[in-house]
Amino acid sequence: MFEVAELGRKLDSEDYDAAVPGLRTELLALQRRVLDADFPVIVLLNGIDGGGRSETANLLHEWMDARHITARAFDRPTDSEKARPPYWRYWMELPPKGKIAVLIGNWYATPLTRHALAEIDDGRLALALSRINDFEASLVADGALLVKLWFHLSAKAHEKRIAKLAKRKETRWRISEGDIRSQKHYDAYRRTAEQALRLTSTAHAPWTVIEGKDRRYREVTVGRHLAHAIGHRLHETREMPSPPRPTPAVADPHTILDTLDLNLGVSRDEYERRLERGQARLNELGQHLRKSERSVTLVFEGWDAAGKGGTIRRLIKALDARFYQVIPVAAPTDEERVHPYLWRFWRRVPRSGRISIYDRSWYGRVLVERVEGFATPAEWMRAYKEINDFEEQLVEHGIILSKFWLHISAEEQLRRFREREATPWKRHKITEEDWRNREKWSLYEVAANEMIGRTSTACAPWTLVEAQSKHFARVKVLETLCDQLEAALIPTKKNGRAK
């Protein structure tokens, strides 16, 4: 695979000077057209140290309109990055539609380096690469153009470069830690890279290996490759079978939501007793949480007027205001709209020790957006896997994730809507939209059942809450949450985290 990049290809300065002006003009023109297009361009620069990754980032910055291109080199994670799942920092650098991002030492760097240094085995490398393939597939499905460039140097070229830098004091500082390491472990790096490139050269995001030795050759090759890829993406599309859609349920749909006993309730006395006890427990657990390295993410979904707000208010009464945050999810902002769907949730992933409470959440994609047609079937169908992958990363990072669906009957909703309308200080809570959504009750029901089936995973199960009685719902949520926190935070009870 790398033999083709060990040919000593060169461009003399005459050819270089002849090629560059036209290339720069072309790249600028293409960049202007990308600005109006509805996709971002993500350029990955990877490869051996000294192969020309940072020089290439600088070059693209210089050749193109710097206002619409960003470059970022990822090194060791900062403290703030370490406090989030590993992919968080990559999500944060994803460019919006119309823009170009150049990423050095991106999601490939850590697994490849660790494998080359024999810190992880082939199985773990494959796991990491399969996560990468899923992530990239999802970016591409979202429209992104992914240009993956691998800069290569032969063992000899690599050695020569370092020897040359070492000769003079003025250049010796340029030899990085990475240089030394990649010289020492050159063969291992090469084997790892070969394996990784093969497994991640997918049809939609293949690698291109570029010989890194000659600066002029490298620059013109990168420029031409990028221009070619953007030009192709601007023009060519093809017809594809649209992804399958869930089948409507069989007649007499006895769904998982139908199994809930909406008659469940508690007496006023019991409610107050259990609420008080639960809040005391939660407060104590909150203190444990702060001492731990963990954080908590709560998701509340459910029908309009099912009592999400009231339940959340009962929870936060027990919490220290410095450590929790309630996040009501409404329509995305302009900035959020030009990023992949989950971006707006990634950006809010909290640091350790915090509690985030979502009043509605990323599940909007497979609920309201599905039913109202804001997302295409292709978009919400792939959202199930994207959401499962997202939540898996949260849980892997040690975040305690708890998801509640508050369930009421259609009749109860009607009663609550009417009550809201009749009560002056509640009237603002009910809008035309609520009435319109209500008409689509059965479509929402199908979507909710589908969602629970596809996203109730072992690492992030749904808790279904019978919410016909508000009191019952509040107590159930509070006590379930306390149980889950206890299981996760207090190991002495032999309560190991669910796997």
Place this chain on the structure above:
Amino acid sequence: MFEVAELGRKLDSEDYDAAVPGLRTELLALQRRVLDADFPVIVLLNGIDGGGRSETANLLHEWMDARHITARAFDRPTDSEKARPPYWRYWMELPPKGKIAVLIGNWYATPLTRHALAEIDDGRLALALSRINDFEASLVADGALLVKLWFHLSAKAHEKRIAKLAKRKETRWRISEGDIRSQKHYDAYRRTAEQALRLTSTAHAPWTVIEGKDRRYREVTVGRHLAHAIGHRLHETREMPSPPRPTPAVADPHTILDTLDLNLGVSRDEYERRLERGQARLNELGQHLRKSERSVTLVFEGWDAAGKGGTIRRLIKALDARFYQVIPVAAPTDEERVHPYLWRFWRRVPRSGRISIYDRSWYGRVLVERVEGFATPAEWMRAYKEINDFEEQLVEHGIILSKFWLHISAEEQLRRFREREATPWKRHKITEEDWRNREKWSLYEVAANEMIGRTSTACAPWTLVEAQSKHFARVKVLETLCDQLEAALIPTKKNGRAK
């Protein structure tokens, strides 16, 4: 994920009788339309023993036109299957376009069972699932409709079923080994399945979990699901960005093929001496091979008139005719045309102890089919990964794979063409087509360089052969092959197989 299939859903016989006639009519009508469509339907039936997989296969056979639907249950591999890479038997059951295949215990069975029984760890499971995802993605890209049904039983329902069968002598035989095992390890199976379903529920081939307990409910659900999926596939397409294409090389293309020194030659004497010695060595190695469990696959590609045939004839002179096979690759047959591209090569994967010599090969996809436009860019772009995955499976199975590119200059080709035309007994070897291909020399050159770069992997590297001198080429191929066989077959020389 499985909670939604533990609801005890039932259909009474009245509803069942009302639903089935319409459903069967619909399925038959859809099946007729698939016959004329250009895609196959692959139905995977998986899940717990006793969940209704074989009953469902029988049912579909009964409900649909049996001439155009096949069912196959995979059990332990037969001897003939064990003599090939594990996926061979799945490839052999892939339906042609227009047909429906129902596969039980397919590519999911082995990794899932082994993981549930703790024979492989999470990393190995992930590796297996990532191979599955690649395989399925390639089937879907090729047009196939993949319908993946998972039959589930709760622990209680599973236990009940076995207890009921055990009660009477007449039904006791129905309890399978698998039943006993899945009862004993129910929780482990469930956890494994949960993990696997989550990782392989891709947007284009999602799983559907079906409650297996009630026969009537299950049958109608399967029927409706299949009808829905086929109906959707017949109608809906969407526009997708076409996959990226390789960038034309930078001016002054100093390619890997350009590095070959076409002046290399050998004297007549030396040729004969080395040929004879090489053939003796090869013959001896052939005997080693037969004693080993290994087989050999040789691939010859190169320019028209580069000397592939002559070289192959020198090799087989040293081999026992019972153990080798020369496979000239021409245009695909009708049957091959309605299967995925690599199917015709999978079907020829030899048993152990054999030598297969390909005169042209699966690389046609990225050479002639690319240049002549017989394959779309989307098809040949994804072929690189498909070929690498294919070859990896061959090598993993212990097949010794050796690939030769025979290289000559355009002038030398012209000389040989003219010579062939001038020689009465060689004239048949040169056709109009050869002259036409010659006009596209530079396009073939780009394709060949691209091919070498993308498919010269650590586990299956290309050997580039300077073939301007036929003698030199023959000797180089023969000696390289002997070295490779020796390295692979004779461990005493400390020659472990390249990894």
